Amino acid sequence: MFERVLICTDFSDGLHRLSHFVSSLGLAGIKQIVFLHVVPLWEKGIIPRVDSEKIEQAQTRLAEAVGESPADIKVNVEVQSGKPVETILKVAQAYQSGLIILGSQSRNVLTEKLVGSTMADLSHQTTIPLLVVRPQLISAYTCEELTLRCQHLFRSLLIPYNDSKAANYLVQQIKHLAKQQPGRFLQYCKLCWVLESTGRQGIPRKVLPQQAHETLSQIKADLEGVNLQVETEVREGNSVTEILETAFMDDISAIAVSSGIIGKLQEWLISSFAAEVLRQSWYPVLFFPSQDE
Template identity: 80%
Template sequence: MFERVLISTDFADGLHRLAHFVSSLGLAGIKQIVFLHVVPVWEKGAIPKVDTENIEAAQTRLAAAVGENNSDVEVKIEVQSGKAVEKILKVAQSYQSELIILGSQSRSLFTEKLVGSTMSDLSHQTKIPLLVLRPQLISAYTSEELTLRCQHLFRSLLLPYNNTQSANYLVKQVKDLAEKQHGQFLQNCQLSWVIDNCGRQERPPKILPQEAQATLSQIKADLEGVNLQVKTEVREGNPVNQILETAFMADISAIAVSSETIGKLQEWLVSSFAAEILRQSWYPVLFFPFPES
């Protein structure tokens, strides 16, 4: 599904643990992994300096974690100095990475506006899909559990759908990945349409449940044409809450989302559904950046 992957870790996110599971990630179809750690420029004093001591320490730490790689997966280690987002984009381009994996703490929109986040900045500066993992999730897994998680990183995706441009783009990206994959790394999808009934009750609904189900049935048939097993459901309620509740009960590897507004002015005024899933979900979130028009 994704063969060239960049894993960006600040060590606090726990993603450097994945260096012990290279062979398991290979079973998910990955053929090249680049582990990247960005060391901030040392700004004590009048002139900023490269923090060579921390760079060497990070290189040693990652090399020890990777150890002797006996798998068929090519592993590279990059430790660079500078701004995290800038370096992630540069290294991803250099290695032609098809996916960026990074950790992100759960936070509110208000907090994100105040302090920013690498995930938020990357989401509107790259065309490369992002897989966002919670540090608490990675740290809680035993080695046995993490071995299985790495093997089935993309096996089953939950696709929120509501017939918008971003939802249709999301379905297209998943279909394309399934069609091109060399193996059955992506096997299952669950399409979930949440009819938002949280507004005024006297308003007529924009779409009836049976109409939504009919549309999902057509998409299901299309995805089944690329050898995916597909389930569908229609719910009513708050979209974010209902999708997270679906994730609790469904046997999924990640929630997949896309967004037309992340990084744009309207996102700062009213947070989008995808942005809230990225901020709130404890499940891995696979984010597909929406192309610029």
């Protein structure tokens, strides 16, 4: 589904472990992998400078971990000094990456606002999809488990849907990827529409369950046209809670979401479903930056 992948690691997120599973990632359709580590500038002194010693250490560590790559997969190691977001964007452009994989610690809104988030900054500076993975998840896998996870990285996606611009954009992006994939790396999608409880008697829902079912049936038929197995479900309750519950009960590789406001001022003014999924989900989240919300 994604042939050119940029894997960003700071060595505390566990993603450098993926360097041992290049062959397994190849079975997920990946043909080019770039491992990137960004070394902060040396801040001691008046003028910041490149920390050559740490760059050399990181290059050695990644190169030794990668070892000999399979002939059909091109692997590059990039260790650069600078600001993380700027460097990631530069390297992604240089290698024409179609997906950026990065780790993300669990944070609340206030913490993110105060200390920032690499993922949030990236999301409104690039249109490249991001696969956000919890460090605790990667670190806890045994080698056998991680081998299987890498092979089926995109096999089954949970797609939250509510007929918004972002949701429709998400469906179109997944349809495009499924149509273009040379094999069946993405096989299954679960479309889930959560009807939010109004919480007040006498106030009708904006969308009735029957309407939601009918809309999802149309989208299901559209996605089945690109050789995907699709199931649909309509639930009621809190959107984030119900989507996470659905992920728990279904055989899901990742939750797919899209948004155009993560990391922007609007997110502090209105609730962002995608941002909450990213903060709360222990499942990998495949995020598609959207120009509209």
